[in-house]
Amino acid sequence: MLFQNIRAKNPTAVLVGTGFLISVVVVLPAALLAQNAEPWSVPADAIKVKNPVPMTGEGLTAIAPLYEQDCARCHGVTGAGTGPAASSLPKEPAKFTDTKMLKNTTDGALFWMITTGRDTMPSYAQLSVLQRWQLVNYLRDLARRSQYRWLGVKHAR
Numbered sequence: 001m002l003f004q005n006i007r008a009k010n011p012t013a014v015l016v017g018t019g020f021l022i023s024v025v026v027v028l029p030a031a032l033l034a035q036n037a038e039p040w041s042v043p044a045d046a047i048k049v050k051n052p053v054p055m056t057g058e059g060l061t062a063i064a065p066l067y068e069q070d071c072a073r074c075h076g077v078t079g080a081g082t083g084p085a086a087s088s089l090p091k092e093p094a095k096f097t098d099t100k101m102l103k104n105t106t107d108g109a110l111f112w113m114i115t116t117g118r119d120t121m122p123s124y125a126q127l128s129v130l131q132r133w134q135l136v137n138y139l140r141d142l143a144r145r146s147q148y149r150w151l152g153v154k155h156a157r
């Protein structure tokens with residue numbers, strides 16, 4: 001047997017090999033299964049919260065660097081879900097170019113999801129309340145921009 005041979009020669013190799021096997025066979029699929037396939041269960045109260053921050057050019061410009069430095073590595077600069085880190089994630093990042101998805105999601109729900117996070121989507125509770133609402137506006141703007149991109153219309157920002 002292969003294993004008996006290794007054991008006879010090098011006990012450490014057997015230990016390391018077994019550890020590797022356990023991580024491939026047990027831990028990895030468990031991590032994949034742990035990815036939530038269900039829609040987010042955003043509390044009803046959070047869904048109803050109104051966005052107190054109006055969408056302005058200044059607000060979008062103020063929050064753009066934060067989106068581009070952090071969110072974009074997964075969600076992509078354009079919001080298409082194709083950031084450089086996206087392919088290494090067990091679950092696709094949300095696409096903010098998906099206007100239908102965003103239409104069915106309230107600002108309050110977006111704010112709550114950004115604050116809470118889930119699985120590989122980090123929690124951003126450490127950002128200020130203003131910054132999180134500005135991000136919500138930024139995501140809406142990405143969706144709007146994606147609708148006009150095919151016309152060659154450049155965003156005003």
Ligand code: HEC
Pocket residue numbers: 036040066067070071072073074075085089091092093094101105110113114118119120121122124135
């Ligand atoms: C490490 C990768 C990663 C980073 C960084 C990241 N996200 Fe995500 N995000 C995800 C993944 C993956 C999902 C899908 C999670 C799910 O549905 O379980 C997601 C989902 C979301 C959703 C939920 C959309 C919906 O309606 O289902 C929002 C909103 C969101 N991200 C906003 C942001 C914002 C804003 C930032 C930056 C402040 C950000 N994310 C940074 C990976 C990331």
